[in-house]
Amino acid sequence: MTEELHDVRLSVNGVAHDARVPARRLLSDALRHDLGLTGTHVGCEHGVCGACTVLVDGRPMRSCLMFAVSAVDAEITTVEGLTEEDGSLGPVQQAFAECHGLQCGFCTPGFLTTITAGLRENPTPTHEECRDMIAGNLCRCTGYQNIVKAVERAAELVSTSSTTGGEA
Template sequence: MTEQLHDVRLVINGTTHDVQVPARRLLSDAIRHDCGLTGTHVGCEHGVCGACTVLVDGRPTRSCLMFAVSAVDTEITTVEGLTEADGSLSPVQQAFSDCHGLQCGFCTPGFLTTITAGLRENPTPTHEECRDMIAGNLCRCTGYQNIVKAVERAAEIQAELSR
């Protein structure tokens, strides 16, 4: 028996993607396989590691826990959508580069989207708030120190740009 496909319109990084997906297609799979945006990584597939985090209507969301059909009528931002309009790095991306906040890079897209949302909510976090901001994302390579430094640096860059 053939699984029924559903017409789904996803707005990702400001671009509309009309795709046909099974009802149980995960948003992470639709983003990667149906829309060709491979920056969103899938790690644990259980919502634990945070590698698949994207922004859905500005909020960090584990795309491995959401069905694509549930994302209709939302605005999705993936790591590819974080760059500035001129193609330059966002403050969070620049801070990760400046502070060496990554090693293998597998978890980085989830960290970048999570931190982007976190700094929108709290643009001047304390050191402890920076640590709390990333508490739901796992990295197997780093000791998190440079990631925390990157959060602090991103807040500084954003403050400098808003002056």
């Protein structure tokens, strides 16, 4: 018996994509395999590590826990969608680069999307709020200190860009 396929239109990073997927295709798999957006990484496949985090209507979601058919009427933002319109790094990406917030980089896309959403909700977090913001994302390499510094630096960059007309 063959699995029934469903036609879906996913809005990802402001672009509509059509795909034909099984009903149980995970959003992470649809992004990576059907749309070729490989920036979203799949780690634990149980929603624990946060590597697969994307923004769904601006909120961080574990794409390994969501079916692609459930995302049809949502706006999805992946790590690829966090760059500026001119292709330069967005403020959270820039902060990670400046503060050495990554080592192997596997967990980084999930951190970047999580922090982007967190700074939209709280653009001036305290040190403790920065730590809390990333509490649901796991990293096996960095020890988190530089990631926390990157969140603090990203808040500065977002604050600066908002006074000059930019956005997180």
